[in-house]
Amino acid sequence: MLAVAGYDQITVYDVQTRNQAALIPTRGGITSISFSPRGNYLVAGYSFGDEETGLAGGIDYWRTSDWQRVGALYDNEQPVAQIDFSPKGDTFAAALTGPIYEQNEVLFWDTFTWEITPTLHTGGALAIDFSPDSLQFATSPDRYALKIWDVEKVKEIQLLYQIHTTFTGAISSMAYAPNSAILATGTYEGEIGLWDAAKGALIRILQNGGVVESVSFSRDSSVLASGESFTDSAVRLWDVETGLILNTLRGFTNGVQKVAFAPNGQILASASYDGTIILWGIRP
Numbered sequence: 001m002l003a004v005a006g007y008d009q010i011t012v013y014d015v016q017t018r019n020q021a022a023l024i025p026t027r028g029g030i031t032s033i034s035f036s037p038r039g040n041y042l043v044a045g046y047s048f049g050d051e052e053t054g055l056a057g058g059i060d061y062w063r064t065s066d067w068q069r070v071g072a073l074y075d076n077e078q079p080v081a082q083i084d085f086s087p088k089g090d091t092f093a094a095a096l097t098g099p100i101y102e103q104n105e106v107l108f109w110d111t112f113t114w115e116i117t118p119t120l121h122t123g124g125a126l127a128i129d130f131s132p133d134s135l136q137f138a139t140s141p142d143r144y145a146l147k148i149w150d151v152e153k154v155k156e157i158q159l160l161y162q163i164h165t166t167f168t169g170a171i172s173s174m175a176y177a178p179n180s181a182i183l184a185t186g187t188y189e190g191e192i193g194l195w196d197a198a199k200g201a202l203i204r205i206l207q208n209g210g211v212v213e214s215v216s217f218s219r220d221s222s223v224l225a226s227g228e229s230f231t232d233s234a235v236r237l238w239d240v241e242t243g244l245i246l247n248t249l250r251g252f253t254n255g256v257q258k259v260a261f262a263p264n265g266q267i268l269a270s271a272s273y274d275g276t277i278i279l280w281g282i283r284p
């Protein structure tokens with residue numbers, strides 16, 4: 001299945017047939033969607049209003065067996081910037097980011113009980129991601145820094161280290177490799193950083209060109225896909241080991257907002273601000 005979020009609805013497609021499997025009306029203002037690792041839930045985060053009329057946020061979730069809405073996990077004054085499940089599926093996280101810096105935080109839920117466990121006061125956090133073993137959690141760009149947290153003891157989340165960035169080099173997207181200790185970060189100034197997430201050490205920088213809106217690793221972590229915004233609206237495939245460009249994929253008339261590898265690694269989905277989605281076949 002492939003879930004695609006518009007402003008006020010989510011369309012679910014059967015990837016093999018390209019047919020629509022479900023059309024889910026929502027409350028509008030979708031900022032992030034995520035399937036649970038087992039595929040039994042689909043969750044959406046929202047941001048409502050503006051700074052003049054007032055801001056608010058929400059999180060809804062649906063069963064994928066019948067696409068019925070189960071309920072709301074969150075309804076409050078802080079907008080939801082991004083949501084994410086841990087790879088083990090036992091934890092769900094949501095970054096709440098609004099104009100009042102001190103009120104920004106990340107909430108964690110136990111997915112067995114759907115009760116909130118700890119709260120992480122991060123400041124601003126527009127991008128979040130769990131490590132493949134679910135023991136680390138990355139947040140950015142709080143005060144222009146990438147922060148890595150130890151979440152093994154969920155009730156006592158500890159900051160392992162932070163990497164400071166510049167104003168123009170603030171992180172716009174990031175992703176952990178599925179089976180290695182590498183974390184990829186895309187920046188507004190067009191660079192992609194590959195980091196040793198265990199040590200916080202920079203492995204190499206890839207020069208992408210335009211703003212890197214999204215990054216995603218292949219299943220075996222050997223290929224990194226990046227989506228570029230506005231400069232040339234391209235999807236690029238990188239060799240993670242060498243840092244060389246394997247291919248540049250074109251077909252959009254506007255910036256690439258999102259790239260995501262399918263779990264089987266054979267399909268790369270890419271979405272653009274021009275309102276189209278392109279599925280690419282990836283050869284092993």
